[in-house]
Amino acid sequence: MSRPQKCRRVEFMPGVTYFKPAGVPLRDLEEVCMSIEEAEALRLKDLEGMEQEQGAEKMNISRPTFQRILASARQKIADAILNGKAIKIEGGNFQLIWRRFRCNHGHEWELDNPVSVIPERCPKCRRAGVQPVQAAGNRRGPNSGTMYGRKKEPGEQTMDAGIQGREGSADGA
Ligand SMILES: [Zn+2]
Numbered sequence: 001m002s003r004p005q006k007c008r009r010v011e012f013m014p015g016v017t018y019f020k021p022a023g024v025p026l027r028d029l030e031e032v033c034m035s036i037e038e039a040e041a042l043r044l045k046d047l048e049g050m051e052q053e054q055g056a057e058k059m060n061i062s063r064p065t066f067q068r069i070l071a072s073a074r075q076k077i078a079d080a081i082l083n084g085k086a087i088k089i090e091g092g093n094f095q096l097i098w099r100r101f102r103c104n105h106g107h108e109w110e111l112d113n114p115v116s117v118i119p120e121r122c123p124k125c126r127r128a129g130v131q132p133v134q135a136a137g138n139r140r141g142p143n144s145g146t147m148y149g150r151k152k153e154p155g156e157q158t159m160d161a162g163i164q165g166r167e168g169s170a171d172g173a
Pocket residue numbers: 103104105106107122123124125126127
């Protein structure tokens with residue numbers, strides 16, 4: 001198949017990219033590697049609740065391709081959870097795009113059409129210093145809302161109990 005691949009668009013980079021089962025030393029673990037676009041398909045379909053058609057459109061790919069990426073992502077998660085493997089999220093073949101921005105002076109705005117280049121100046125105050133704001137939708141994720149100083153919800157802690165980042169205390173286990 002030499003058909004040129006459509007550029008897969010991704011609006012969300014996961015804040016946590018490594019998950020391991022509690023109580024098992026890293027060296028004894030098998031690892032499944034999930035690509036960034038697999039994580040994005042999962043986010044659109046399973047977190048945002050989009051139809052496949054809609055998710056495919058967001059990522060600028062065909063529906064069968066979206067379905068294939070999604071199926072692969074779910075398969076990897078099932079494999080990791082049921083067979084006790086670690087999950088690493090990295091790499092892939094995609095273009096990161098943004099829809100929402102914020103300037104250093106507190107203005108925030110959203111574009112109708114996402115872009116892959118960060119605007120140089122704020123449209124409101126015309127000053128330089130613009131940063132992208134992560135796509136919403138991952139409201140339960142640890143990464144979401146960090147720019148707004150979101151508080152943890154009660155009970156949220158329990159989710160993290162068995163899932164520890166590589167950087168966390170899990171390493172020496
Ligand atoms: Zn501004």
